[in-house]
Amino acid sequence: MNEHSARADDQAAGGRRLTTQEAAELLGVKPATVYAYVSRGQLTSRRDAVGRGSTFDAHEVEALARRSRREAAVPAGELSVRTALTAIESDRYYFRGVDAVELATAFRYEEVAEWLWTGTVQRGARFTAPPELLAAARRAVAALADHSGPIDRLRVAVAAAAVVDPLRFDLSEQAVLASARCLIPTLVGALPEAAPAQWRGDGRLARQLWSRLTAQEPDPDALAVLDLALALLVDHDLAASTLAVRVAASARAHPYAAVSAGLGALEGPLHGAAGRLAHRMLAEVLERGGAAPVVAEYLRAGRRLPGFGHRLYKREDPRATALFARLEGLPQAAPALAAAREVAAVAARDGRGLHANVDLALAVLTTACGMRAEAGETVFAVARTAGWIAHALEEYQERPLRMRPTGHYTGPRPPRPLP
Template identity: 50%
Template sequence: MDEWIDAGTAAERLGVKPATLYAYVSRGVLRRRRGDDGRRSLFSLAEVEELARRGRPRNQPPELVIESRVTTLGVDRPYYRGIDALELARTAAFESVAEWLWTGEPARGPSLGWAGDPEGVRAAIAAQRALPDGLLPIDRLQVSTTVLGATDSLRYQLDPASVAATGRRLIAGLIDSLPFAADPPIAQGEGQGGVAGRLWARLCPAPPTPAQLAALQAALVLLADHELAASTLAARVAASAKADPYAVVLTGLGVLGGPLHGGASYDAERLLAEVTDPGRAARVIADRVRRGERIPGYGHSVYKNGDARGAFLMDLVEAAAPGHERLEAIRAVTTEVRRRRLPEPNIDFALAGLTAVSGTIPGSGEAIFAVARIAGWLAHAMEEYAKGTLLRLRATPR
């Protein structure tokens, strides 16, 4: 029977930093499992000993390693400060998860202190009204972030408590500055005053059912952080230079919109829009394969055997809209992708599925992703503020 040792022991045996162990895990060099307490990472003693005998892996692509306590990645899901993100998605509101990422302590209430600065929100709404119609929400979020930062006299307070307070003001202000999806706005029912309910009113012209709101809440939780994703790395570099939280978030938003990151959900939305009925799925996928294009919403660079976040969210989507006509098209796409033995669906596809059955405005998946990930960016920024050293990468001559 294999024996398992903790990260400290494994790192000492290999002569590396604990963070390097997780780089080995992401590259498939070592296996990792959670301890019985759900918090500790355990490593196979036999694999560690074998690696120690062989020496450090060579001929691997260079990988930046940053020590962090915010999020670790398991075989098919992330763990936020040691807690399974899927379990949090079942039991916690987004606000509570954001507080957990920022402070390591549970929130005292789902909406405590989550309000934008009135002056900043008024200025951001005025800026939104001056923008042309038809902009995607991600573009509007970038504009509001700039305006909210410019009007916040507390933006340069970089201690943890102040950054957390800025995060609450910023997320609430961003949502409240977005135009309503319906005119007049839909009336918010009981339990819809939190981040999920307020965001829904900006993205969907119809009021949510409890199951739809639960699916959106889960999506926000599942997307709140994902270790050193591209946007998070960019946000950490900005924070290491002591950029203020608004500049950190603006940096993250700029990277998030790329089609290989958060923009993949928008590409998946457009893919589903092409599948006007289930019978078109085979043709739509075949055309993309013929053009040499990737299938958005499928496959993951970390979760090679499937993204548990996507499966979890897709189950909630199906439960929220049983019998919905778009579900058959969604299933038909996945069936065709699997017939071709392509990778499994990820959370970007599930997010596109949620927006498809909910009737949200175009680009809503990106907006959900962006609002959620602000929590993670600021948690990582806090670590960089505390370190006080500049992240400076070096180039290798070619």
């Protein structure tokens, strides 16, 4: 029995059915992409009695085609990207429909990353850096100047690791996930160590990262807060860096190149630097013994207070709420936590209703654990790499180069004489 006879049997049972090829033509995609829609729950398929063919409900395929055309017709400046990864509603956010805070509280970073990538939780998941990738990344990072920032080091490490991986151009889901599970620990392992060798860790990514952020020996509670921060930051809708990743993936850049695009956008002062600024603000409050003079100087200089406000939340950032709650049980965090609350109390007097965001919570963690000001950027970039990979995977299943806007020319009308 072939696919066409399977479709005839289905239609006899009621309802117009399409073959895989017909569905692909209607959607304007490859047959493999049709099955990707099935795996993501956007289409349902039915096998014939002997399992040799698949058919699809014509009405369901046509509805998906209409949604795709509507997305393509969105006016310039109103880009909308369909995603099944993260939803933000009513001051909460969800990974594949599951409350992200509950997920991050119940599972470690690697397990949350696996959930975002595959929709399943792999208990005890561990990421391991291949020796050849790690060696190449470490050599490249070691060649940088001592004053290089964390994003500089991570960008160089990604590029070096990519060159060593001959399979980087394989954009199948299995290959991309294999690269991701190697790349993330490679990024961490390429960073200079701040702690003695005996504190390197037990294979968990949070423990490996800890030794790159601070020379303090971690206690289990502090390490748990770092792991929670990583899990909370895995993804967060279409931030600028995530959009950059999807644009690169739309052009079919390999996953290393897509992550490089995300790191480039993250380094902008309006995206990745907020954690560093919040850390410095808290350090100044602790040094001066109070928040009032520090807040006054920020306002006098016309600067906004770092670590406050978020365009997607009316109240406190749920990531900050979760981290503050865990930091409560960390004795060494008490001074920084008190400083953050004092800043929040002073800032609340202006009546604008600005609430703490995750950058302020990260600043409490980095200040309390003897980390440098840029440690928050490092945590954010390492954590978000998993989300960038998830978005690249989604984009690889979409029409290539769909994120190619049309420029609106506003210069002098051509033709003009040769200058």
